[in-house]
Amino acid sequence: MPARIIGMIGTQQEGVAVHLIKGQISRQWVVDFTRLHEQWNYDSVLVGYYASAAEGFAIALYAADHTERIKFLIAHRPGSVAPALAARQAATFDQLTQGRMALHIIAGTSDADQASEGDFLPKNDRYRRAGEYLEVMQKLWTSDSPIDHKGEFYRVEGGFSDIKPYQQPFPPLFFGGSSEGALEMGAKHCDVFAIFGEPLKETRERVQDFRRRAAVFGRQVGFNMSLRPIMADSEGAAWDKANALLADVERKTGAAPQPTNHSAERLLGYAARGDVHDERLWMGIARATGAPGNTSCLVGTPEQIAAAVLEYYRLGIHSFLLRGFENPHDTMAIGRDLIPLIKHGALAIDRQAEAAE
16 A cells, blocks of 8 residues: 655644634645645645634635645544534535545544533543544435434434535545544544554554454554654754754743643653654654644654654554644655655555565
């Protein structure tokens, strides 16, 4: 299976997250930054979800209308809208772009962020609701006749969607999380388990564990790993760059905040064991920030980082979200210097595996 590379777009040049500054969206930046990913052979880009941010489907559709082939991984929070509406939104986007989308299901963000949207359901209940939400959506995407549904969180009578997804039976569903509720939901309903960069030993165990969980439901799943490459022409220069970045982060953040979810706790546990694992995996930024998201870094030359990524590929992780700290420069550098090495290396691994069969 070819290695797939995902980037991330935002609404302003000041950052790659989808936060607004004074309520402004730079339409030119949305177009230019998405085209940059397309130019440098990224397969898709993530459009994030934050309670105060620009709406992701609209941002992605605008970007899709100004690009040719790149796909969009749209973060989506179950519960913010009814599943029947969400099913039609996703199917409409998928039809208009002829299959250039996937959904990343987010159910376990902080209680405060949920409350800001009027959602006060406890976290464990949100995962059960997300599973039921996806069940309703999948029924609407695949049913040729009206459906009825009566569950713990949703009731639908005579539900039907005239519009069906372009991708059959429906677009790929990503999810993330480390709690039991998250893993159960994902094993039953989702196609790709998105994880942050962790040491190889623990990553192998996570892959094996989740495959077993999905097999209970008769399903096969894929994996995506989020990593932050820090590259330079020499290994020493790359570590100098990493340490300078860490010093800047520490000046700006002060004491690291407490972790807010199980995934952050996992990353901070590795950081407590040491900043460096498996030669290249660097947890310095995770330690300094409380690991609020994608903070696992790989440090080295492009060749060294590609080799590290391919070790994860050998474990069965065939999709990687790669995002730098200085954009658009890092976006171009990853596309120019790293993506070709990863994709060519993955093809060589696949050929070796086929020859050994």
